[in-house]
Amino acid sequence: MKITKVANSTARRVFRLCQSNGRLDEAKLSDVVRRIAASKGRGYLGVLGALKRLVRLELERNHVVIESAAELDQVSRERVVSSLGLKYGNQLTFEYRITPELLGGLKIRVGNDVWDGTVKGRLDRLVEAF
Numbered sequence: 786m787k788i789t790k791v792a793n794s795t796a797r798r799v800f801r802l803c804q805s806n807g808r809l810d811e812a813k814l815s816d817v818v819r820r821i822a823a824s825k826g827r828g829y830l831g832v833l834g835a836l837k838r839l840v841r842l843e844l845e846r847n848h849v850v851i852e853s854a855a856e857l858d859q860v861s862r863e864r865v866v867s868s869l870g871l872k873y874g875n876q877l878t879f880e881y882r883i884t885p886e887l888l889g890g891l892k893i894r895v896g897n898d899v900w901d902g903t904v905k906g907r908l909d910r911l912v913e914a915f
Contacts, residue, residue, distance in 0.1 A: 792831030799832070800839045808876055809843055844897035849879045854887040854903070869895060 791908070799821075803813040818836070821829050849869060851857070857865075869877060873895055884892075888904035 788819060788831040788835050789828060792828045793835045795828075795832050796835030799836060801844075807874070809840065814840065822863070847873070847876050847878060848896070849873075849877050850882060850894045851879065852882045852884045852887060852892040852894075852903075854885055854889050856883060857881065857891075863892070863895070869893070 799817055800809075803817055805813070818833065820834055821836075824835055849864060853886065866877075866879065877895070886905060888908075890903035890910070891900075892903050893900045
C-alpha cells in the first residue's frame with residue numbers, strides 16, 4: 786500500500802505529539818490509534834501504516850544487541866550498559882548474544898549504529914585492504 790505525503794506528515798505529527806520528555810508515551814499512542822481507527826477519516830489506513838513504521842523505528846533505535854565470542858562477566862556488562870546509557874539515554878533495552886565465530890572482542894549494534902571491535906571484524910577489514 787502506497788502511503789501519501791499527507792498521511793506521512795500526519796503520522797509524524799501524531800508521533801511527535803505522543804512523546805513526552807523525549808520518550809514515546811504508550812498510553813497516548815494507544816489512545817490516538819483508537820481515535821484514528823474509530824473516526825475512519827480520509828486516508829486513515831495510510832496514517833496508521835506510517836505511524837506503525839515510526840513506532841517500529843523508535844523501538845529499534847532503543848534496542849541494543851551485544852555480540853561476543855564468550856559470555857560477558859557482570860563488570861563488563863555494567864561498563865557497556867553505563868557507556869551506552871551516557872550516549873543514548875537510559876531507555877535502552879539490551880540483548881546479549883554469544884557468537885563463537887567472532888573469535889574475541891565485542892560487536893555492539895544500537896539501531897543503525899554498529900561498533901565492531903571483534904577479531905573477526907579486524908581480520909575481514911585486513912583481507913579487504915589487500
